[in-house]
Amino acid sequence: MSNKVFARPRALTDVATHYCPGCQHGIVHRLVAEVIDELDIQRKTIGVVPVGCSVLADQYFNVDCQQAAHGRAPAVATGIKRVHPDKVVFTYQGDGDIAAIGTAEIVHAAARGEKITTIFVNNAIYGMTGGQMAPTTLANQITATTPKGRQEDSAGSPIQLSEMLATLRGAKYIERVSVNSPAQMAKAKAAIKKAFETQLSGAGFAMVEVLATCPTNWGKTPVEATRWLNENMLPQFPLGVYKNANEV
Amino acid sequence: MLEKVLMKGNEAIGEAAIAAGCRYYFGYPITPQSELIEYMAKRLPEVGGMFLQAESEVAAINMVYGAAGAGARVMTSSSSPGVSLKQEGISYIAAGELPCVIVNIMRGGPGLGGIQPGQADYFQATKGGGHGDYHCIVIAPNSVQEMADLTALAFNLADRYRNPVMILGDGALGQMMEPVNFDSCKAMLTDKPWATTGMGTRDKPNSINTLQLQPEKLEEVNVHLQAKYALLQTQETRSEAIWTDDAELLVVAYGISSRIALSAVKRARDQGMKVGLFRPITLWPFPKSELADAVKMASAVLVVELSSGQMIEDVNLAIRCSKQVYFQGRTGGMMMKSSDIYDQILQIIAPQGGN
Amino acid sequence: MKHEVIIAGFGGQGVMVMGQLLAYAGMAEGKHVSWMPSYGPEMRGGTANCAVIISDEPVGDPLVSEPTAAIMMNSPSLDKFWRGIKTGGDLILNGSLIEKEVGRNDIHRYRVPINQIAVGLGSEKMINMVALGALLAAVNIVSPERLLSCFAKKFAAKPAILASNTAAFQQGYDCVAKRTL
Ligand SMILES: Cc1ncc(C[n+]2csc(CCOP(=O)(O)OP(=O)(O)O)c2C)c(N)n1
Ligand code: SF4
Numbered sequence: 001m002s003n004k005v006f007a008r009p010r011a012l013t014d015v016a017t018h019y020c021p022g023c024q025h026g027i028v029h030r031l032v033a034e035v036i037d038e039l040d041i042q043r044k045t046i047g048v049v050p051v052g053c054s055v056l057a058d059q060y061f062n063v064d065c066q067q068a069a070h071g072r073a074p075a076v077a078t079g080i081k082r083v084h085p086d087k088v089v090f091t092y093q094g095d096g097d098i099a100a101i102g103t104a105e106i107v108h109a110a111a112r113g114e115k116i117t118t119i120f121v122n123n124a125i126y127g128m129t130g131g132q133m134a135p136t137t138l139a140n141q142i143t144a145t146t147p148k149g150r151q152e153d154s155a156g157s158p159i160q161l162s163e164m165l166a167t168l169r170g171a172k173y174i175e176r177v178s179v180n181s182p183a184q185m186a187k188a189k190a191a192i193k194k195a196f197e198t199q200l201s202g203a204g205f206a207m208v209e210v211l212a213t214c215p216t217n218w219g220k221t222p223v224e225a226t227r228w229l230n231e232n233m234l235p236q237f238p239l240g241v242y243k244n245a246n247e248v
Numbered sequence: 249m250l251e252k253v254l255m256k257g258n259e260a261i262g263e264a265a266i267a268a269g270c271r272y273y274f275g276y277p278i279t280p281q282s283e284l285i286e287y288m289a290k291r292l293p294e295v296g297g298m299f300l301q302a303e304s305e306v307a308a309i310n311m312v313y314g315a316a317g318a319g320a321r322v323m324t325s326s327s328s329p330g331v332s333l334k335q336e337g338i339s340y341i342a343a344g345e346l347p348c349v350i351v352n353i354m355r356g357g358p359g360l361g362g363i364q365p366g367q368a369d370y371f372q373a374t375k376g377g378g379h380g381d382y383h384c385i386v387i388a389p390n391s392v393q394e395m396a397d398l399t400a401l402a403f404n405l406a407d408r409y410r411n412p413v414m415i416l417g418d419g420a421l422g423q424m425m426e427p428v429n430f431d432s433c434k435a436m437l438t439d440k441p442w443a444t445t446g447m448g449t450r451d452k453p454n455s456i457n458t459l460q461l462q463p464e465k466l467e468e469v470n471v472h473l474q475a476k477y478a479l480l481q482t483q484e485t486r487s488e489a490i491w492t493d494d495a496e497l498l499v500v501a502y503g504i505s506s507r508i509a510l511s512a513v514k515r516a517r518d519q520g521m522k523v524g525l526f527r528p529i530t531l532w533p534f535p536k537s538e539l540a541d542a543v544k545m546a547s548a549v550l551v552v553e554l555s556s557g558q559m560i561e562d563v564n565l566a567i568r569c570s571k572q573v574y575f576q577g578r579t580g581g582m583m584m585k586s587s588d589i590y591d592q593i594l595q596i597i598a599p600q601g602g603n
Numbered sequence: 604m605k606h607e608v609i610i611a612g613f614g615g616q617g618v619m620v621m622g623q624l625l626a627y628a629g630m631a632e633g634k635h636v637s638w639m640p641s642y643g644p645e646m647r648g649g650t651a652n653c654a655v656i657i658s659d660e661p662v663g664d665p666l667v668s669e670p671t672a673a674i675m676m677n678s679p680s681l682d683k684f685w686r687g688i689k690t691g692g693d694l695i696l697n698g699s700l701i702e703k704e705v706g707r708n709d710i711h712r713y714r715v716p717i718n719q720i721a722v723g724l725g726s727e728k729m730i731n732m733v734a735l736g737a738l739l740a741a742v743n744i745v746s747p748e749r750l751l752s753c754f755a756k757k758f759a760a761k762p763a764i765l766a767s768n769t770a771a772f773q774q775g776y777d778c779v780a781k782r783t784l
Contacts, residue, residue: 044448048314055459056457064445064453065453065454066317066344066444067455069337072337075302075313078311079272082300083319083322105303105310108303423640426636427630507663507664508664510663510664511663514663585666
């Protein structure tokens with residue numbers, strides 16, 4: 001992969017994205033698109049994009065897409081997959097979308113072993129609405145709605161969704177990755193590929209949680225943001241495979 | 249003609265949906281519509297369809313969004329509190345112009361309310377319910393046979409106009425049994441080139457997205473929707489008029505109330521009183537001009553509803569407040585008796601009590 | 604002709620099925636019919652009832668507040684409905700479970716020991732057919748043959764119960780027809 005970094009994957013459109021400089025949503029899009037290319041599934045893939053900064057991702061993924069109401073992507077994906085069991089269906093969701101307003105939908109999609117793939121971009125904050133507390137916001141992290149830092153006794157503690165979903169039998173592949181370095185990116189892509197393969201094999205639900213930066217709402221430069229992620233998010237959200245039920 | 253079978257209204261909706269080509273159902277149990285979800289659970293797999301009990305009404309309606317967007321004939325059903333939860337999804341479905349059928353077997357509200365029949369979700373169903381300038385087509389059957397016939401119609405209208413259609417019934421119609429056949433329940437299928445089925449051999453991806461950040465673009469979307477609604481208003485109103493030609497008093501009622509009202513109107517006719525019944529079958533689009541016609545000879549109107557008075561507003565608008573309008577309603581799951589309506593008819597026509 | 608029947612009893616006594624059978628038979632005779640149940644948690648252990656209309660004309664209001672005939676399987680049901688019965692109407696009451704008298708001379712009252720008869724025939728489950736037999740002897744809503752053939756159809760999967768239920772129906776019928784009350 002590293003020798004053709006600048007070629008645009010077929011599964012991405014030729015459109016400039018609206019993401020902020022240093023935002024890692026773009027990297028994650030690209031990894032997903034490369035996997036779709038490599039698995040040669042572009043013409044049978046249907047994406048479900050969320051409400052969040054990636055709400056316009058249907059313009060970037062060069063596949064059929066539906067945009068879901070906030071948090072409901074797993075339900076929408078369920079509807080699509082049940083109609084087209086032979087197609088590949090993925091959701092792309094932020095932390096607020098998946099672990100706050102849409103907690104029920106993702107838990108139950110996983111519990112049903114819905115044969116979909118979920119890409120979960122965890123940036124520990126609400127990007128689109130301007131930097132409010134997310135369910136994954138760290139303890140004491142300052143956000144627009146936790147001006148003195150997130151107080152665990154009143155604002156709760158960060159939700160570790162990968163760990164939670166891994167307890168469900170319907171969840172067949174769960175991994176948490178980051179995209180902070182080329183090596184991490186390669187690992188992330190391999191995880192995303194596994195998650196799509198899990199769906200293709202008919203095994204069940206798969207999710208990759210990608211830790212990502214939001215320099216804009218963290219109030220940091222892109223470089224500072226990657227450092228902050230390594231120092232603060234990794235201890236709370238350890239990388240690794242949380243579920244691999246279809247080990248072959 | 250196929251032989252009639254004795255069926256509950258809820259079950260008749262399910263069988264009619266299947267006859268009309270519906271093969272996908274997503275729902276969540278709630279009284280008094282549970283027979284419908286149970287019927288679909290049993291029946292859909294028998295015809296190669298797919299049934300899924302969702303974790304909530306919120307999830308169910310969004311599954312419907314996905315399945316409708318993927319090109320399927322799909323249905324969900326619930327009762328009042330559950331339909332409140334579905335409103336977000338219905339707004340998205342209307343915005344995405346996705347065809348589907350949503351059934352509300354109404355019960356008494358507000359809040360958790362009760363489980364006995366009601367018609368208090370009229371405003372929610374006909375005036376939007378969710379956010380934004382949109383309409384569902386709203387159809388109100390008044391018999392088990394109509395539960396069947398109008399369900400099939402609902403699927404066909406949904407596809408033809410790419411619009412969600414709501415069947416607005418109530419606990420009594422859902423639970424009662426009457427003879428029914430499914431002769432007229434036919435699937436009129438349409439092509440759906442816009443559906444997200446995977447690109448396949450298409451050269452461009454399809455996308456269903458209800459976000460328009462540019463106000464000009466979003467206004468265009470709205471203008472387009474409103475043009476469709478205007479067309480619906482001219483093409484798809486349905487109603488029934490009984491003894492309206494010479495009616496001096498016009499009773500207006502829909503759904504189960506129209507059945508109760510009809511008995512009272514019949515009794516009044518038998519007594520020589522010039523009373524007629526007007527029954528809107530589509531509650532949206534409301535049969536405005538039909539009602540305006542029916543009311544011509546009348547000097548007064550009596551609206552009967554299982555609510556505190558919701559459709560009465562549309563009646564007043566349709567007749568431009570040109571007549572005295574009386575109301576009879578019951579709430580909480582209570583039903584008026586036809587003798588109550590008869591008594592009020594007497595009061596209006598012969599206030600001194602004699603005739 | 605329009606028959607408006609209320610059948611009421613304990614939840615689980617089978618009053619719903621009884622009403623359905625009557626409606627089913629009415630339909631088979633080419634009449635207009637409707638069956639309207641009470642529903643909800645009250646049915647579990649409490650009283651349940653259904654209203655059946657069998658008419659030569661299309662059924663308007665499916666609710667019944669002044670029944671032309673009624674089967675009351677227990678006291679709470681009787682308390683709820685006895686006042687409403689139309690003058691000249693027919694009331695079958697389950698003498699096995701109801702002791703009180705009904706203070707109405709303007710209706711035909713038939714006190715039938717429904718449970719005793721069913722138990723005597725081998726199973727309390729047959730109370731419904733005893734009651735329907737009694738009802739059809741009191742008032743000719745549908746023909747007894749039609750009701751029995753509908754029973755056979757509805758329970759086609761269980762042919763073994765046909766003979767005993769026919770006997771139950773007959774005993775209920777005779778009880779009223781021959782005034783062996
Ligand atoms: C029902 C509803 N409530 C609130 C919003 C506003 N809203 C839009 S995006 C968002 C949070 C998005 O955060 P996240 O899911 O973390 O994604 P990110 O923007 O960080 O990628 C919220 C609250 C909405 N669109 N719909
Ligand atoms: S606000 Fe954050 S998440 Fe959203 S585009 Fe900008 S950097 Fe990315």
